[in-house]
Amino acid sequence: MQRSVSPLGRKFLYAHEGVVTKAYRCPAGEWTIGAGLTSKSGVVKVTPGMIITEAENDRLVDLALSKNYVPRVLAALGSECSQQALDAGASFDYNTGAIHKASWVKAFLGKDFVQTHARLLLWTKGGGKVLPGLKRRREAEYDLLVHGDYALAAPPPAIPPRGGAQILVRLSAAEIENIKEGLKSLGFDATAPRGCIGLHAVLKYQESRDLLVDGKVGIATLSSLQRDLDARLKGKRAGLGAAAGTSVVAGDQVTNVVTNPLPADPSALLPNQVATLVGVGIIAAAALYLVIQAVRYRDVIASSIDGMAPRLAALLRSF
Structure with a gap:
């Protein structure tokens, strides 16, 4: 029988990944949709302006899990691992892509849960420092892995005060x-x-x-x-x-x-300066760094010139 992440496990994943039904660029610049799905998942080609339903997101996530993550989790934890272990392992691997080299796996298989917890918390850093969001996720994955606690009874987002988002x-x-x-x-x-x-x-x-x-x-x-x-x-x-x-x-x-405004970034040249540069035909002579950054952050530039050059902005957002 083919193993899969349970419906509760999928909800657990969503609680940490979030679900966005309109395509957006992730911090790395990849077009992303649903529960963190990119074209690299192999189950969907994400395009600018793309919109999916929640049901379609469920289908795509199930495909991504079965294709990319469940086999690796079962290889690490064993084909007979509990459902809660499979669900927790899938969440970890979906986030890190590294369950096959995570030291907490050996501790868990040896039933050393103190070390399991400690070694899970090694996966909480970004930029050399512990990130609160990742620490929360690792703690939740440990509770699911060891105690079977899916922690899905969290209260809904608070109603904001008047004028608040x-x-x-x-x-x-x-x-x-x-x-x-x-x-x-x-x-x-x-x-x-x-x-x-x-x-x-x-x-x-x-x-x-x-x-x-x-x-x-x-x-x-x-x-x-x-x-x-x-x-x-x-x-x-x-x-x-x-x-x-x-x-x-x-x-x-x-x-x-x-957070501080910096005039050397590509968007600081917009819109008036870029319009001038285009007019005199010297964009090709711009510094290589700014060219590279302009390509990487073309969505940022598109936002800056939307009012002045909507067609160019649309073109920049299209790839």
């Missing part, structure tokens, strides 16, 4: 303040009481980035914000020295970003 992911007050600072650095005043993010700023930001405009702060919005700020960080590193960073959370993951 709904937050769909678990964030500390400090993380929320970092997000507000990131939006502010991009020209979106997200001022709101501590623990809240201004709704108007979120709506305007989503609209400017061709996201689903729903006023909800989730995976897609945070991924887009991270890319915007990362583009500025790249420009800073190229010509202005070190930059001060902060963190933006996305799907139980945190990515280091920069």
Whole structure:
């Protein structure tokens, strides 16, 4: 009998990955949809503007799990492992792609649960520091792996105060303040009481980035914000020295970003300067770094020129 992740295991995965039904770019720039699916999954070709239903997401995730993850989990934990172990292992591998070399596996198979826990928590770092979102995920995976606790009874997102955006992911007050600072650095005043993010700023930001405009702060919005700020960080590193960073959370993951505006990044040349450069035909003579960055962050540039050159913006978003 072919083993598979259970419906509860899939819900557990969704609780940590999030589900976005309109295509967006992840922080690495890959077009992404559903529960973190990219074209590299081999089960879907994600294209700009693509929209799927939740039922289609379920189907695609099941395909991705059975094709890419379940075989590796069973090879690591054994074909006769419990359903809860398979579900926990699939969540870990979906996130890391590394269950085949994770030291917690040996500890778990040896029933050394103290070491299982300790070694799972080795997989909580990004950029050299422990990330709160990943720590939460590893703790939840341990509870599922060892105790069978799917922890699906979490309360729904709190209803925001008047003028505040709904937050769909678990964030500390400090993380929320970092997000507000990131939006502010991009020209979106997200001022709101501590623990809240201004709704108007979120709506305007989503609209400017061709996201689903729903006023909800989730995976897609945070991924887009991270890319915007990362583009500025790249420009800073190229010509202005070190930059001060902060963190933006996305799907139980945190990515280091920069909040201070930096004029050396590609989007700082837009829209007027780029229009001038195009007019005199000297784009080809631009510095190689800026060319590379312009290609990598073409979605950021598209947002900057949307009002002035909508056709060019649409072209930049199309690949």
